[in-house]
Amino acid sequence: MTKKEFREYLSKGAIVLDGATGTNLMAAGMPIGVCPEAWVMEHQDVLYDLQSAYVKAGTNIVYAPTFTGNRIKLEEYGLEDRIEEINTELVRLSKRAVDGKALVAGDMTMTGKQLFPLGDLMFEELVDVYKEQASILDHAGADLFVVETMMSLQECRAAVIAIKEVSDLPIMVTLSYNEDGRTLFGTPPETAVVVLQSLGVDAIGINCSTGPMEMVELVEKMAQYSTVPILAKPNAGLPELEDDKTVYKMTPQEFADAAVALVNAGASIVGGCCGTTPEHIKALSDAVRELPIRKPLERHRRILASERKNVEIDLDGGFIVVGERINPTGKKKLQAELKEGKLDLVRQMAMEQEENGAKILDINMGMNGIDEKEMMKSVIYEVSSTVDCPLCIDSSHVDVIEEALKIYPGRALINSISLESEKIEKLLPVAAKYGAMFILLPLSDEGLPKDAAEKHRIINTVYDKAMALGMAHEDIVVDGLVATIGANPDAAKECYETISYCKNDKKLPTICGLSNISFGLPERMYVNTAFLTMAICNGLTMAIANPSQELLMNAAFSSDMLLNRPDSDIAYIERMNMLAEKKAQYETVVVKKQPDSAAGDSTGTNTNGGNDAIFQAVLKGSKGSILDEVKKVIDAGKKPDEIINESLIPAINEVGELFNKKKYFLPQLIGSANTMKHAIDYLEPLLEKNDTGENMPTLVIATVEGDIHDIGKNLVVLMLKNYGYNVIDMGKDVPCEDIVNKAIEENAAVIGLSALMTTTMLRMKDVIELCKEKGCSSKVIIGGACITQSYADEIGADGYSKDAAECVKLVEKLLQK
Known part of the structure; x- marks a missing residue:
């Protein structure tokens, strides 16, 4: 199916996807911990019956069961050499099941490994991993691709880039969002839409993680930005534990009623994820089939x-x-x-x-x-x-x-693309491939334009070439091309003419570098500031400048307010308040600083941060400089344990608070944690045996049996180690008996369990029961994307934490009892 055919297919009305695969395979007897793809190959009739039922229920697009069929995932089961056989056979099985009555999507997802700089998997390597699977799926006869259950926007990008390099088939992408409306890595839905549709994705949306009603607000946000159809594939509500089984209690009719709300919010492609059955899809299909669907935005x-x-x-x-x-x-x-x-x-x-x-x-x-x-x-x-x-x-x-x-x-924005041969021939296609915006610089191989007419011709020529490559009008920002007024007295006027032409005639934004205008003149800031305010009045949209130049920035904020631009008065007042606060803080430091305080300040004793360079290094994740700061205070006579207790621990506590307040996200949290670890690794050999008093408690941490996800678990381990605990990381997919035996052997104070999948969370209860049987006194705490406080209470866990920062507080609280 071509992309054009797919767009026409989607424009006819609501499209119905299939429902859950994993939870239905489990119900049909698939054990926990096996490779789903391999199990399906050995039990083809189970998948055939399930997908045939979905098609009979009204499904238009069925997902081939190739979800974890990439090389990295298959390596965990020793099946990497069968990657071509597995992906090819599973697409063919799905094609046989739908019997020409529905499309088959080649299904791709995360590898489980973290990308650099959070992990050691390089972006280029991940693209190659995805290219291998995508190429096999394409040759196997998939009608389109779906990249689903993604938590990282960067991993989505890798998958899309990989697919586009080996196939021309349509691509759908769905991410999973937390309760705060962001992914694990902090991406809001509108940002995912902007980035992925610029890469050429044909539909984008949300799957898993929540029930349908929780997705409505996210779909509404996406609809405000999306030029492609929106997809929603929710779970049948949130999972509950019943008779030692994970169950989804949302009935088919309840699910269908909620799906109507999703379509009304802007989703034109709907289906089901965990817990949904052919009965759910039949009710959904009946409910949405005749509903009017939202048309994507016509302009970016x-x-x-x-x-x-x-x-x-x-x-x-x-x-x-x-x-x-x-x-x-x-x-x-x-x-x-x-x-x-x-x-x-x-x-x-x-x-x-x-x-x-x-x-x-x-x-x-x-x-x-x-x-x-x-x-x-x-x-x-x-x-x-x-x-x-x-x-x-x-x-x-x-x-x-x-x-x-x-x-x-x-x-990103490219600075810049001109009509010069290399730029227009080589860089413009690169901009189109990666979905970038670009600054159009009105230069050609002949150099600077001789007059306004030539400048307009260059702008129009580059513009037309960009449109011919499939780029959008909104992808272009024009450089006003600021010359030096000392050499050309009309330089400012000529730039203003270009700005006005672009805004009024071409409806294009403009940008310029300010400093050229005043080159060779004394007190250049005044010239730059006057030039800027006049340029803004003529319609200048952006400028490349130094934002620490207060006069320049204040002039920009003032100009916006005088032109009555939206919310400019509030922005001006907020800026002035911010500057006043900074000035007051500076004066307080200068006035109150004691003559003999320099040495004390340099040793980093301020537990609230302040001028403590070690505290600030952790807060900002400055791994490259923290050892220099640590060595300075060691040379000044400070003890290693004092540095840990008075600078490092308060800093990571502050990072945790910023994370909880959603001012920091996963990348900053890991960056700060790794910076602190760098300092701890240096200080540890310097600690005297009696510096830390009693030995710190031992903690055993593991991802439960059958679950191969460990991003959250790894971060918990890192944070707990930073606080000085003796942490034994048992890895992922760890049997219950091994966890409990290790806890008894090490006399662990706490066992920490992680699970991402609803199908594996039951193993947590098994660990708790085994602890009772074996007389293990360790406290058991649990966490993971599918875990809730109510589930922890239900299985008798000693605690639940939603993230790594909260886990540290939980452990501290439990150990104080």
């Missing part, structure tokens, strides 16, 4: 995105500053750090620019003495995990920009 919204945040570029909206600081040109200190491979100054610049009002950050690594491509990739990883601002990729080399776009977990 002009949006850049990081993994966690959208930034909309509105012709009549607030002025946007693109922070220019992460550029080594003229910055000797930054150049020196980059040559040493250190990125602490990069992190600091990123955070300061975001704090000072930059909405986008420009990244340029052009300098001698480094590998620009590799350094650009390192900085992309570092900055992406540090701040929420989307990035602008700035390089004179096409290959550097392509590598940056490939690994960037969002939707």
Whole structure:
């Protein structure tokens, strides 16, 4: 099926997907812990009967049972050599079951391994893993692809890029969201829509994790941004424990009634996930088949995105500053750090620019003495995990920009593409492939345009070539091309003319670099500021500037307010309040600082953070600098245990609070935890035996039998180790007996159990019962995506935590009893 045929197919009315596969296979006898794909190959009649029933119930698209058929997953069962056989045979089995009455989607999902920098799997490796499976599914005869139950936007990107490199089939992508409306990695639904539809995904949505009514608000948010159909595949409510079995109690009619709400919210493709049966799908099909469906937006919204945040570029909206600081040109200190491979100054610049009002950050690594491509990739990883601002990729080399776009977990802006042969022929297709926006620079092989007419011709030519590649009008921002007024007295007026032409005639946003206008003049800031305010009045949308220049930034905020742009008055007041608070804090520090306090301050005794460099290093995840700070205070006479108790522990506590308040997300939490671990590893050999008093309690942590997911468990282990506990990590898919025996052998104070799947959460109860049988006195705590406090109470667990930060508090509380 071609993408065009798929779009036509979806436009005819509501499309019904199948229901659950895993929970129905379990009900049919599939044991916990086996490879589902291999089991289905040996029990083909079970899948055939299930999928045939789904088609009879009204299903239009059936998912082939290739969910965990990628090489990394199959390796866990020793089946990697059968990857082609398994994926091919399962697609053929599904095709036989539907008998031409429904489409068959090749199903792909996570590998279970974390991507760098949170894990050791590189993005390029993951793309290759997905390409292998996608190529097999394509050749096996799948009609389309579905990438489902995803928690990481970056892993979604890898799968989509991989599929598009080996196949022209349509692609649907669905992510799973937590109760707070974000994925595990902090991505809101609107950001997932922006990033994935820019990559060319044909439908996007949500599956698993919740019941249908909990998805309604998320679907409504997606509908505000989506130019492609929206998909919703909820569970049959939330799981409950009944007679030692996980059950979903939502009836087919209740499920169908809720599905109507999903269609009304904007979903035009609906189905069922965990707990749903052919009866649920029959009721759903009957309920939604004749409903009017939402048409996707005809025009894109002009949006850049990081993994966690959208930034909309509105012709009549607030002025946007693109922070220019992460550029080594003229910055000797930054150049020196980059040559040493250190990125602490990069992190600091990123955070300061975001704090000072930059909405986008420009990244340029052009300098001698480094590998620009590799350094650009390192900085992309570092900055992406540090701040929420989307990035602008700035390089004179096409290959550097392509590598940056490939690994960037969002939707970036390219700086820039001109009519110069290499840029228009090589870089423009790269922008289209990775779904990037770009700055259109009105230059050609002949150099600067001679007059306004030539400048307009270049703009229109590049624009037309972008449209011919399938890009959208909203993908382009035009550079006003600021010249130096000292050399050309009409430079400002010519730039204003370009800005007005783009806004009024072409309906395109504009951007410029401010500093060129004042080159060679004294007191350049005044010229730059006057130029900026006049440019904003003429319609300038964005500028590449230094957001720490207070006069310039205040002029931008003031200009927005004078032009009565939406919410500009509130933005101006908030900025002035922020600046006043900063000034008051600075004056307090300067006035109250005691003459003899310098030595004391440098040793990092402030348990509330303040000027404590070690505290701040953990808070900001500055792994590269923390050992230098630790060594300084050790040389100043501070004891290792004092550093741990007065700087490191308070810092990680603060990180936990920020995580709980949703100001930090998983990347920042792991970054801070790894930074603290770096310091702990250095300090541990220096601790005197009596420094820490009694030995810390032993904890045994494991993912239960049959469950091969360990992202959450690994983070819990890292956090608990940072607090000094003796943690024994038993890994994933661990039998109950092994867990309990290890706890008895090690005299563990606590057993921590993790499960992601509803089909494996029952093993937690088995561990608790085995502890009673064997007289194990360890407290048992549980957690995981499908786990709730009520489930913990029901099975008799001693505690439940929803994340790693909360787990630390839970353990501390239990051990105090």
